Amino acid sequence: MPRWGWPVADFETKLHWLSERGNPVGAEELIERIEAEMAGDPLVVVTKRREGTIMTKTQQPPTSNQPRRHRGPIWAVAAFVAILAVAGIYLAFPGDEPDIAGTPGTLDDPVATATAFLEAYTSGDVDTAAAFLAADAHFEAMRLADTASFSGDFSDLGVEGLSLIARFDEAVGMTWLPGPCELQSSTSAGSNVVCPYDFHGFHSDERGLGPYSGSAYRITIQDGMITSFIDVPSPSPEDETAWVEESWDAFNAWGRETHPQDWATLDNEEATASLITSSPDQAIEMYERLMQGFVEFENQGS
Amino acid sequence: MLKQRSSIEEWERELITSLYPALRRIAAVAGSFDVEPDDLVQEALMHTLRKGPLSDLDNPLAFLRKTIVNLASNQRRSLSRRRKALSRLSLEESRWPTYPTDIEAILDLPPRQRAILYLVEVEDVPYAEAAEQLGMTTAAARMLANRARKSARAALGVARG
Numbered sequence: 001m002p003r004w005g006w007p008v009a010d011f012e013t014k015l016h017w018l019s020e021r022g023n024p025v026g027a028e029e030l031i032e033r034i035e036a037e038m039a040g041d042p043l044v045v046v047t048k049r050r051e052g053t054i055m056t057k058t059q060q061p062p063t064s065n066q067p068r069r070h071r072g073p074i075w076a077v078a079a080f081v082a083i084l085a086v087a088g089i090y091l092a093f094p095g096d097e098p099d100i101a102g103t104p105g106t107l108d109d110p111v112a113t114a115t116a117f118l119e120a121y122t123s124g125d126v127d128t129a130a131a132f133l134a135a136d137a138h139f140e141a142m143r144l145a146d147t148a149s150f151s152g153d154f155s156d157l158g159v160e161g162l163s164l165i166a167r168f169d170e171a172v173g174m175t176w177l178p179g180p181c182e183l184q185s186s187t188s189a190g191s192n193v194v195c196p197y198d199f200h201g202f203h204s205d206e207r208g209l210g211p212y213s214g215s216a217y218r219i220t221i222q223d224g225m226i227t228s229f230i231d232v233p234s235p236s237p238e239d240e241t242a243w244v245e246e247s248w249d250a251f252n253a254w255g256r257e258t259h260p261q262d263w264a265t266l267d268n269e270e271a272t273a274s275l276i277t278s279s280p281d282q283a284i285e286m287y288e289r290l291m292q293g294f295v296e297f298e299n300q301g302s
Numbered sequence: 303m304l305k306q307r308s309s310i311e312e313w314e315r316e317l318i319t320s321l322y323p324a325l326r327r328i329a330a331v332a333g334s335f336d337v338e339p340d341d342l343v344q345e346a347l348m349h350t351l352r353k354g355p356l357s358d359l360d361n362p363l364a365f366l367r368k369t370i371v372n373l374a375s376n377q378r379r380s381l382s383r384r385r386k387a388l389s390r391l392s393l394e395e396s397r398w399p400t401y402p403t404d405i406e407a408i409l410d411l412p413p414r415q416r417a418i419l420y421l422v423e424v425e426d427v428p429y430a431e432a433a434e435q436l437g438m439t440t441a442a443a444r445m446l447a448n449r450a451r452k453s454a455r456a457a458l459g460v461a462r463g
Contacts, residue, residue: 011408011419011423011451011454012423012424014408015331015408015416015419015420015423015424016424018330018331018408018409018416018420019327019328019330019331019420019424020327020330021330021335021339022330022338022339022340023338023340024326024339024340025340026322027318027319027322028319030318030322030340030343030344030347031310031315031318031319033344034310034344034347034348034351035309035310037344037348038309038310038348038351138372188353188354188358189353
């Protein structure tokens with residue numbers, strides 16, 4: 001029986017077939033290839049690659065083994081508005097050195113590196129923030145849409161993807177208030193730093209609400225550069241309830257009544273996903289316009 | 303810190319041999335169709351061994367699977383960039399490898415979504431364990447899997463029933 005309303009068995013078959021694809025060389029030969037590569041014989045590395053393979057050598061460090069904080073249901077609640085997403089962003093940054101006190105790659109203290117990075121990131125200084133990230137750094141932010149067709153993957157956009165998130169944050173009135181960072185652990189993969197933060201959302205500061213507490217950035221730093229950055233807002237249960245009721249629920253209730261035409265799109269996740277992916281500028285303009293109207297409405301009675 | 307090594311210890315050989323089938327399967331699922339799974343496994347092992355002995359790892363299988371999926375994600379981006387660049391130069395599409403159309407829906411999914419679906423659907427790995435192997439929370443794993451199912455269902459044109 002389909003467990004999710006579609007033929008899982010068929011999907012399982014395809015996945016199983018996929019897992020068996022290719023021409024296995026076997027563990028023994030693989031070890032030989034690794035030892036040859038260790039010995040500096042680059043020819044062995046490519047001997048088993050199929051014709052047409054365009055694999056590139058990468059130095060992507062694995063993310064930390066450190067378990068991440070559980071996300072609450074808040075962002076799932078907001079999914080239909082289509083501005084939440086998991087954005088798996090693997091950015092290739094040029095490494096320009098910003099003109100600030102904490103220059104990327106020069107700070108020995110991982111906490112100082114994380115603090116300097118967040119100062120730029122949370123203020124929307126995308127170029128400076130990008131310079132702190134190692135080449136092929138893992139950058140995961142939870143924002144925007146959680147829909148069938150919009151995965152939130154801005155991988156191909158590089159710095160532009162980071163900029164897009166900052167623009168969406170500004171459009172929907174998100175303000176990030178980072179607290180002091182702390183070194184949590186150090187492994188061969190780098191130093192793991194945790195930076196708690198509060199945030200305002202949907203201009204909650206202008207509406208006399210918030211901030212919402214309990215979230216934390218997870219940052220891994222190696223050789224002075226950030227190799228992994230996880231940005232998943234996850235307030236405490238109490239603040240999460242407040243955030244949902246005071247912002248998402250209030251925004252939707254207001255919008256459905258006053259802007260039914262816009263909500264015809266916002267209540268349709270596919271239409272919203274299509275708008276965000278195909279016309280981000282138009283989507284940002286829409287959210288900015290709606291959010292301004294929402295804030296004015298909220299403040300009318302005060 | 304990187305360590306220069308020129309050989310693999312005997313116990314590491316045994317460990318790699320025992321892990322190889324599982325590593326290769328996740329590489330085959332998460333990797334781009336035009337990349338040999340063994341290349342991904344080799345890359346992940348080289349990357350890990352350069353950093354130190356496998357004994358440094360609490361869970362070598364989880365660490366290596368996570369590394370493989372990260373590498374697959376990076377390669378996917380690189381391949382996409384290269385294809386876009388060549389597309390702008392009007393190079394023929396036929397230069398690129400093709401694959402059976404009936405698995406396009408799966409291959410269009412991001413590597414991590416493919417990996418999480420494979421682990422929970424085919425290997426029957428519990429969400430918590432699959433999440434650990436891919437370096438994410440259980441909640442994130444469930445969300446990614448649900449998103450993958452929705453995307454694949456839409457791509458396959460299968461109606462809910």
